[in-house]
Amino acid sequence: GEQVEQRPPHLSVREGDSAVIICTYTDPNSYYFFWYKQEPGAGLQLLMKVFSSTEINEGQGFTVLLNKKDKQLSLNLTAAHPGDSAVYFCAVRNYGSSGNKLIFGIGTLLSVKP
Amino acid sequence: DAGVTQTPRHEVAEKGQTIILKCEPVSGHNDLFWYRQTKIQGLELLSYFRSKSLMEDGGAFKDRFKAEMLNSSFSTLKIQPTEPKDSAVYLCASSFWDYAEQFFGPGTRLTVL
Numbered sequence: 001g002e003q004v005e006q007r008p009p010h011l012s013v014r015e016g017d018s019a020v021i022i023c024t025y026t027d028p029n030s031y032y033f034f035w036y037k038q039e040p041g042a043g044l045q046l047l048m049k050v051f052s053s054t055e056i057n058e059g060q061g062f063t064v065l066l067n068k069k070d071k072q073l074s075l076n077l078t079a080a081h082p083g084d085s086a087v088y089f090c091a092v093r094n095y096g097s098s099g100n101k102l103i104f105g106i107g108t109l110l111s112v113k114p
Numbered sequence: 115d116a117g118v119t120q121t122p123r124h125e126v127a128e129k130g131q132t133i134i135l136k137c138e139p140v141s142g143h144n145d146l147f148w149y150r151q152t153k154i155q156g157l158e159l160l161s162y163f164r165s166k167s168l169m170e171d172g173g174a175f176k177d178r179f180k181a182e183m184l185n186s187s188f189s190t191l192k193i194q195p196t197e198p199k200d201s202a203v204y205l206c207a208s209s210f211w212d213y214a215e216q217f218f219g220p221g222t223r224l225t226v227l
Contacts, residue, residue: 043218
């Protein structure tokens with residue numbers, strides 16, 4: 001079945017620096033992708049939903065890139081600030097699999113220091 | 115519109131006890147998920163319901179974990195008997211049919227002594 005590898009597991013940057021988190025998936029039929037943010041003591045909050053037809057997705061302060069050839073999904077924070085400190089998860093939804101299951105990456109703990 | 119609610123937020127149990135965690139999905143959502151979250155294993159799917167029907171019951175969790183959905187607006191996860199290795203955050207999520215994002219509750223942090 002689908003497997004998702006996420007790296008790095010920990011990332012520490014200074015305020016104003018960029019931060020990049022990468023997920024690699026295995027199933028070329030994967031169709032929908034998600035990035036979630038989890039702050040301490042909270043559930044996962046959706047950052048962005050990405051369809052396989054769109055390679056570049058812009059959000060507030062971040063960009064999500066989808067490289068279908070290499071089966072990679074990346075989250076790029078352009079100028080990180082302390083409020084971005086959280087755990088980030090990528091998730092992949094298979095096309096054609098039963099139901100609405102998501103396969104999650106292991107998560108990346110991002111620390112943004114002032 | 116209310117999001118996914120989970121109760122209790124924190125639970126402390128003695129080894130061997132039975133505990134029941136509760137979840138109310140977003141109103142109108144058809145899919146409901148229970149996950150266990152640990153630092154080592156990340157997010158593991160425990161159960162998945164579609165329109166109250168059990169679609170998946172995580173194989174490794176079948177013997178002591180039982181999720182139920184008696185109506186479309188309420189689900190429970192029973193762990194019986196609890197073991198210290200069950201200490202984790204249990205997350206409930208819901209979504210509206212296929213290709214939709216999952217909305218997560220705040221989770222229940224379980225500590226088994």
